[in-house]
Structures are given as C-alpha cells and as structure tokens.
Amino acid sequence: MFDSTKKEQMMSEKILAELMDAVIRFDGRRLVLENSLVSRTVDFFKGCPETVSFRRTDLDLEFADPEEPGSDLSFAGITPPGAYDVVFQRQEVTAKCVPAGWAEAAHLEAEVTLFEPVQQVRFRLTYFLYPGVPAVGVRAAILSRVMPNLYWSYRDEMRAANDFLPVEQRSGAVDGFRLAPGFAPERSLEPVARTDVHDDLLLDHPALPGEEFFRGNLLWCRKETGAGVLVLQESSPSSERRDWAEFDFEVRDRRLRSCVWNAAPWELSPGVEIESGRSVTILAADEVERDCRLKAYLRGRFPTAPETHVAMVNPWGCGRFRELVGEEFLRREIAAAAVCGAECYQIDDTWQQGEGLGRLINVNEHLTPAFWKISEERLHGTFAGLLPVAEQSGVELALWCAPSSNVEFRDWEEFREFLLDFHRRWNFRFFKIDGVKIRTCEAERNLEALLRSVREATGGRVYFNLDTTAGQRPGYFRMVEYGNIFLENRYVCHEWGLGYHPEKTLRSLWQLARVMRPQLLQVEIPSPSDIRRSFYEKKGMPQPDLYPVEYWAAIALFANPLLWFAPSTVPEEICGRIRPLLELWRRHRDTILGGEIYPVGAAPDGKALTGLVSTGGWLIAFRELGAPEAGEFALTHFPEAEGRRWRLAAGEGSAEPVPGGVSLRLPEFPRFALFQLEV
Template sequence: MKTLLLSVVCTLIGLNLCNAKTRLKDCEAYLKNDTLVIRNSQVEQKWLWNKGNIELLSFKNENTSSALSWKKENLFALGGSGFTKNVAFEIDRNRGDIFLPDHLAVYIENQHGNVFSKRILRIFPDVATISCDYYLKYEHLKTGFEEEQHKADGTEKHQKKHKKLQKSHAFAVGFDSKHWQIKTVNFKDATDIHDNLVYETTSIPYRSSEKRQGNLLIGEDLVGQSCFFLLKEAPNTASQIAYPGFDFEVSQGGVRVPFSGFPLQGRGDEWIKGYTITMGLAENQAGCLLALRQYLKASINYDPKQYEMVMMNTWGDRGQDGKISEAFILRELEEAEALGISHFQIDDGWQQGLSANSVHRSGRLWDAWTPENWMPNKERFPNGLTKVIKSAKKKGIRLGLWFHPSNENDYATWETDAEILINLNKETGIDYFKIDGVEIPTKEAAINLERFFEKVKKETNGDVFFNLDLTAGTRGGYFSYRPYGNLFLENRYTDWGNYYPFRTLRNVWTLALYFPPELLQVEFLNKWRNAGKYPADDLFAPGNYDFNYLFAIAMVGQPLAWFEATGLPAEAGSVAETISKYREVQADFHSGSILPIGDEPSGRSWTGFQSITEDGGYFLIFRENSSRSAAEIQTYLPAEQQVSLHKIMGDGSGEELILKVTSDQRLRFQLPAENTFVLYRYTKVD
C-alpha cells in the first residue's frame, strides 16, 4: 500500500524514535517505554512491547464504561520455534487506495527460530475495532497440531483427533476473569446445497478448552459491562486452507486462534498471508454488532455509485444460454428500462467459448479457457457487443458480463485472465463482472486468484466491480474478498420448485445480524412461471405473494431481478413504481447499519429490518401470513424515544405517524393483510 507521509521506522537500535505519536485523522499509535498504544476516538489498545513479542494488556472503549484487562498471553506463538528477536517495527500513515480507506498501521516483524512473522495492526478512523493481518515466511511450518489415530482400546471406534504438541497459535488473548459467555457464529455458503446459512453456539467456558467452528466469536463479560468480538476474515470452515478442524479454542483462560491458511511448505523468501483477525469492543452485544457492522463497511471503499444497483440477470428463468443473442438482449433492455432496472448482466453464453452449462452439446469449457473463448460469440452477436452497449447507454443502464477464471493448475494463467477483463473494460466500458466457477483448494490457488482480482482492480483504477458467486464450490465465503465487490448469494428456481420467498427473506435476515446485507445480491423471481411445480395448497408458493412484496424482500440487499423481463405478464409492470421509489432512497437506506428486527421469518411471522443512522433511519416491516393485524417489534431505539415515521412505499397505514418507543424498546406496527410490507423513514423527535 502506498504511504504518502513519512513512516516512523524503529529498529532494535532506535526504538526511542517511536516515542513520538503518529497520527492520522483521529487515529494515533506510539511506543513509549515498554507499552505500545493504538487508539482512535472509539477505542484504545495497550500492548506490552516485550521486546517485540507483544502481549495485550488492555482494551478500552472511549465512549462507554467498557474496558477489559487481559492476562499476559503472547499474541503469536509457534510451538517448537520460540521467539528469537524483533527484526523491524514501523508505524505508517496509510492513505487510502482502491482497496482500503485511510488508516493507521503498525508493522511488527519478528523472528521465531527459522520462521519469520509479520503482524500489521490496522485501525480505521472512528471505528471501534483494531485488525491484525499476519504473514509468515518459512521453509517448513509446524503449527502445533497434528492428526493422530486413536489406538485400539476395546471400544471398537475409530476417529481422528487433534493432538496439541506445544502452545501454538496465530492470535490469542488471555481472560482476566472466569465469568464469560461465549457465542460463536458459523456461516455457510455453497447455497446450492445449503439453505440454513447461520449457526450459533453459546456456552460458558470452563477450565478445559473447547474447540469452536465459525468466523465470529462474541465474548460477553458476565460481571462487568463489556463485550468483545473476534472476526476471522477467512473463507467458511469447509473452505479454509490447511484447516485444523476449528477456528477458536476457548477456556476460562482465554481465546486462541489456531493456525490456518498456511501450507506446510513455505515459499522461501516470500511472505504468505494468513487470515486477518479483527477485534472490537462495546458495552453489550448490540454495541458489538454495531461495531462489527461499522467495521465491515468502513474498511472497504463503499461508493454508492458503484455498489448500489437493481440488476437484472436472465439466467433465473433457466433458459441458460439458449436465448442469448443480440436481438434477445436488445428486447430485454427495452423491458428492463420500463421496469426501472439500473444494471443488466449477460450471464454465461455471451462468449465465443461455450461452457459446460450451455444448452448446446458442444459446450464443454469450465476449468480452462483461452483469450479467444472470451470474445463475443460471433453467431449470437454478429456486431460484437456494439449495439447492446449503445442501447444500454441510451437507456442509462450499466452492463455486466459473466466470467469464469481458468482454475486449472491453481489459476496459473491468472495474468492472462486479468488482461482479458482489463481489455474488455477498456474496449467496451463494461465495469461489472460476475465471477463464477471458483475453486480454491490450495494456497497457491488462493494467492493467484487474489492476484487476479488485484491486477484487474489496479489497472482499471478500481472501475471494475466483481459480483462474486457464493452458490457452489470452495470459495471465499462472506469475509475474504470484501474489497473487490459484492456477493451473489443464491440460485433459486421456480423450475425446480425451490424458490420460496420467505426462505430468501429468512436467509438475508439471519445473515444481516452479522453481515451488511447491502453487500449481498438478493434475488426475486417471476412468480407467474411454473405455478404447476408447486402443490396447489402450498401456502408459501411464490404465486401467493404480490410481485411488489417479492421485490421488497430484496430491497435490504442489492435487488437481483432473476428472470427474463420479456417473459413477464403485463401486470408485472406495476413493480416499476415500487422500484422507482426504492431507487430514490436506496443509497440512503443502505448508508445506515442495517440489522434484523422482529421474529425470524417463518412464513407466518412479523419481521423486518432497521437501518440505523445517527439521527434516524428506516424500518422495513413485513407481515407474513400472520393472522395478527399489528405487532410490537423490538427495535434498536432508546426506550421512551418519540419518532416520526414517513411512509416511502408499501401497505402501512398513514403517510405520517408519531410513535413512542416502549420501555422495552418496542414500536407498534400495523399492516392491513397477510403478506404485506411497508418501508418507513424515521427521525427522532426531541
């Protein structure tokens, strides 16, 4: 990352240079005596320097009474390779680039026998978190765990277990109290086979350690008023490289994060990056969730001009590439304009090389492609993409294309693939690319795929935006590739009878507690297709919902019109007014911290979302197939707060309402019928 201001560089000979405070906006860091301090207007961490083998001493929230002291525990320990010496120490004012916004970074490089470690502690302005990137340089790595088989003991069972060799961890904090409640959250992608995407486990640790799976750990002090979280910015458990079988080891003594993301064999003098660990602090779980949300948005360059979209992709009608042609796309663009669509993406089939998903038997390509394969198909687009681009531009619609990087030999041709997209962008002005078919089985594949993304972003000055498919394969999950674009969440099809609107709502609702839903593409389908694929008495079949309601489910994310517009009946045109109203407030709605409220969607619940800004926000409320005409829903507003509600769209009563929050933080909402919704903008009333 380019550093525009002079770095403060400290060596073993001159650590006194870092006594001076290095500042960037509200962030500052310095080393004084034997204490390393990193802070901003929200939080402060103090570390025992310990000759460079740092140990966390305290973590304080500057705006609440939350403060935690920690037992001494080396942040990093490698069994069999003790700490040798500190090699380098540096504090940088890092000005933003196309990947990260402005932030302050503390670099610590140490030697542990024959292994070298580099930690980068990052703090972003006005966010209550501090992140730790870590890198290793080695020939052979012994991470402290190995698999062994149980010996025969007469019980006739055979299983694997992890044997702890010596104390070893990539990140650790030591508890200074026995009384903690620990929640871990495990996420699922590969949504073609998973439809329950969030799993929570809660317990109170005891003396013996427990091994937990999940990207997120939330620890609540049962004595004081403090709550912290650890976010492991890695693929989901099934997709991590060199995964030891768990993500966190928890006991009364503290939390350790085992090594993962590192192959046994190193790359000589080349640094290998592990998975970033981000730590946040608040006074309760609600505060932790808000801090997590703020970090996930503030640590990327969320530009509404790039991120906000109502995209159409015709693949959802299961025509595959059978209809893809210049004439078909031009007709689709006409209908898309009438609906108010902002982005149109041509999925698999625009290219000369036909994939294995083609309706044509000649389609066989999947793992290996050539540049010639990625020319516009000569038969389907005899004029190239010229007419399509001209039509889209005239209509104010931004175009996107489908792309499958060659994953053969661990993305060995990543540079060639990057050049394909760079040239497409330069020649056509197309900025949006759906990335599909990804498989990341090895560290080499992970490194090369990241090189592919970074080269494209750098050489297009950040103009290219990726829609990253999460539906199948061994992929990056929810947290690995956030700087590159948004996430294509799921494929659901009426053809297969597996599209149920309440289940889509449920998936987004459960994810939204921990992940910004505005970073997800959320589909809505043509409800009139394939009615016969659903039982006549199926209460939750898509045909039982208003089309505007289906669109409203997607509004909390980036709506994805997963159908052919030319296949819609005339009555579907009524959604255009809803889309128009939504696009007027979309960026503002997504600018808040969006969290789920109400009951978990079940098809019969009162449920919804609250978008929280400093002085107001939005409520998106759904009455599913519930007999209750009103419901009191718990919110994130203060007790007894008066709020003014202005209806943006939907079925709620009254254009303007004044409501008062109850003592247990609830508001009463009314909707006139089953399967209706309303979107309100609210402001706090003094």
C-alpha cells in the same frame, strides 16, 4: 489528538504514526495502539507478541489479563517460543498512515517483523487501527525454511499421532490474548455460504459450559455486567477453510486464540510467504454497542460507493438463457430491462465462444484465451450490436465470467487483460465472478491479485459481483473490498435445487443483516410467471405466489435488487408491478443504504411479523402468511427514531411510535409496508 500533558508523560515512547484521534507508539519494547475509545499494548520483551493490556479508555474498563498472557501468535507445527531453545527475536517495527481509497477508509498500520533462528522462521505482523472505532485488527504472515513438525493426513491413525503436542502447536493463531477475569465465551456465529446447498445462512452456536473450541467467523465473549469482546475473522466461511484444525477459535483458561490462518501446514514452502486472514477484536459496552461498532468497522473496512448500488437484471434465473441467447434476444432483453425499472443488464454464461461454465467445473477443461472470445455464432463476435439499444434504453451492460480455478488462477494476468480490454472496449463496469474454488494459498493470492489489479487499473471503477453459491469462496468478510456478493441461485422454474420462496429469501437477508452490511448483497427477485408448480408440490412447500410479487421485490429494497428473470419473456403486468418499487429504491437508495441496516421483529419463519430498519431513516415490515396483524418492533440500534413519526412510503400498514420502538399494524396478509421517518 492527544493533549500535550499526555504526550509529556510518554516521553520514553516514540510516536510512529498519527491520524485524527488514533496514534501508534513504540518504546523499544511495547507497541501501543490507541484512539479515543480503545488502547491495546503489545509487549515484545520476549520477542513474541504478548498483549498485556486491552482497554476501553472511555469506559475505564480492562478486557485483558496481563498475568501469563502467552504469545498472541503461532502456526501449526512450528515450535512456539519458550519450548526447547526456541526464542523469537523482534527485528523491525514500523508504522504508517494509509489514506482513504476505494479499498478501505483512512487508518493506521503498524508492521512488526519477528525471526526465530532455530527453525529459520520469519513472522510479519500487521496491526490495523481506525479512528473512532474501538477495534484493533491483526494480520500475520509466515516465511519458513522448515516444514511444520506434524503428521498430516486425513487418516485418523496419523492425525491421532499429533495428539501428544499441545493444542497451540497443532493449530495456529493469528491473534489472541488472555481475557480479564469474569469474561467467558457466550456464543459464536457461523455465516454459511455455498448457498446452493444451504438455506440457513447464519448458525448461532451458544457456548456450552466448559466449551473450548468454536466454529464461525465471529466469537462473542462477555461479562455478566454486559461488556464484551467480539472477534471477527476476515476469512472464508468455516466449512470452506483449509486450516488443519477443525475449529476457528479456542478459549482455554481465558486465553482466547483466533485461528484464522486459513492455510494447511503442507503449504509452507521456502521463499513463499503465506498471509493469514485478518482477525479484528472489537470491545463493546453491551450487545447493542457491539452490533453498532461492528457495522461501523465494516463500513470503513469495506466501503461502498453510491455508483456500486444498482438494480440489475441477471437473466439466468429464467432457466432458459442458454437456449435463448443471441443478439436479437439480448436487444429485446435490454429494452425490457428498462421497462422493469432496472438500470443494468448482466449478460450471463454463453455469450462467450467456449461452451459454458460446466466445462470448467464438471469436465475440468483447461480454458485458453480462445474460450473467452465473443461468440461468432450467437453474437457475431462483437457486442457492438447491443450498444445502441442499451444507450437508447438507459441500461448499462454488465458481464459474467469465470476465472480459471482449476489452475489455481495462475493465468490471472492474462485474465486481467481480458477484463480490462472488455472494460475499455465495451465499457463493462460490473463483472460477475463465478466458478471460484480457493483450495490453496496460491489460489487465494492469485485471485486477489486479479481482483485488486483490475480495480487499481481502473481507479476503482470496475466492481465485481462475487458469486458465493458454491465452491470454496471468499464469503462475506473476505475480498469484499473488490465487489458485492451474488448471494443465491434460487429458481422458481426447475424441478431441482432448493427453490426460491420469499420466506426463505427474507430469512437469509434478515439473518445476515445481524453480522454484515446488506449493502454488500445482491438479493434476487424472480418472476411468478416462471413458476413450475410441480416442484413446490413435490417439496411440500406453499406456492411462492401466495405472496404478491410486490412482496418479492420489497425484500430486496434494503440491499441491491437483482431481477432474476429474462424480462422480455415476462408479462408486462408483472414488470409493471415491480417497476414502481425499483423506481422508489432508485430515488431513495442513498438514504436507505447510507444508514446502517439491522434486523427487527421476529426471525422470518413463515409466521413472523418481521423487518429491517435503516438508520438512514427507513423501516420495512413484512407480515408473513401465519403472522399476527399487529406487533411492536424494538429499535434499540436506532435511538434517534425515538418518539418520531413514520410516513408510509409503499405497501399497506401503519406505524406509530412507542417507547423504545414502533407499533405496527399490517391489516392484510401476506403484506409489506415501507415507512420513511418524518423530518
């Protein structure tokens, strides 16, 4: 808390909310959001928000330039303050303490309402402040009586007609400020979803000299001394957004703008408030602290409970589930899931009366409630026949479903009741959500209302697996308080698609671990017995079973293992080789996933000595086919491991402490080695 001397110096300010070391104050003009690490001051003297200070108080370092800061806020086609006779009016400022829950850690929120009388536009700004994290988040909302003053069309002739407008008026910013002298963009990072068609899931865009526009969910601006500003956008991946602009960030004359409205200008409608994504600014002393503070923020923003981390079977990966599904088959599957070491079996598409996902995404069928009745032909209209074998095997049942994206999820209340009924009647706790297309703000509102209302109604017990393989979907930083991410459809059994290969799956995990928490990912483990060798020959790819199946399974140990096969069709020998690793993961997942996970070693490329480290006290190393036998990993994000010894927990290899990291030797290749830090 703040000492009494400091409070006396702030007699003109009113404390609106406090929580631990965090406080929000307002003096009638300036809003101050402050904790023990960061202090941000937003001036509303002109009616609009202008950030005049953004400091790391513990470093005594200023990151914002108060000279000509300009408005932090704008929306495409809405005349900005200062133009013509447009002046924003601040109407109301409130703040509150939000207690910890399943959706988010305890934090403070301030809400500021602004009104512009000429256009009859109301903005609502919400600021988010967490104790002990040098970050401030902002979300905006707009309610307008007028449409944006733009020509909108995908035809170049009409888009070009907007060029006479300043870029601030052609693209909307949710947050921004003028960077202090010396700060400049260094790179943006663009996580990529639609994993059915993309193999590289993180694009690194180094900033070019003089570059002003950037794509991605993260932007890093820094000084030569190392200190920097990281801006995170909690929104869909860049390529899946609905914004009118073709960029996500702008930095011009050191004015940083975070364009995360994710709303097309034509979506404004009288009486309908549109909310943006959240823009979060993290101030860091250097790149290592940047990564650590990002993970700390994400831990509080999207908390995961131990009961959400499970080793799950999804049989769709066998490629034949539709033709195999039936009550007797599922009985065998559930029993076999236990033999493999899994604890949850997810019944995928074709359990229902309706024909399947293709009717929604290909035929555009209007799905009625009858579609989601349990199939009479395949399951006798009930799951009751599966419950005894599930109980006997100690395997929990989960379910696949697909809300109605082709009606913008307008039937979400009906769909909620279907999910709640299945949860109460059959005790389903995990639902995979597939077929999602968030093409409008209405669809986004409705889908989030569905997910939130189900979690609220069940006290957070129901948890979703959010498929990110196709469509327009929330991605890695949006809606993941409602569930984890079903990352990839990577098959070994088909003649089409990108195809599974352990090198590619490891690369995906390693890349994403740079910017997000792998605790939120489901990572697939197919079965070598399902391999269609002609596919790999045609693609010119090495056969995936050049890597042992234990290697395949080990890749998933620092995430949530997803057995991507039908276990009753897999040879016992393969299940017997996967099971010990899943049992190890189940024994130690609380410490593996309880720490923060960072990539170490070289980026996986088929020739790398690579791996991941968990600050819970775990290290996993992988020697790819073309990798050297020995090498060193720098453990800069885990200084507590300095000089300590590592014990081999699984695989083959040795690890010896060296200054700043660890020296590794994996004598066989391709191999993995899992180590636990000795107490």
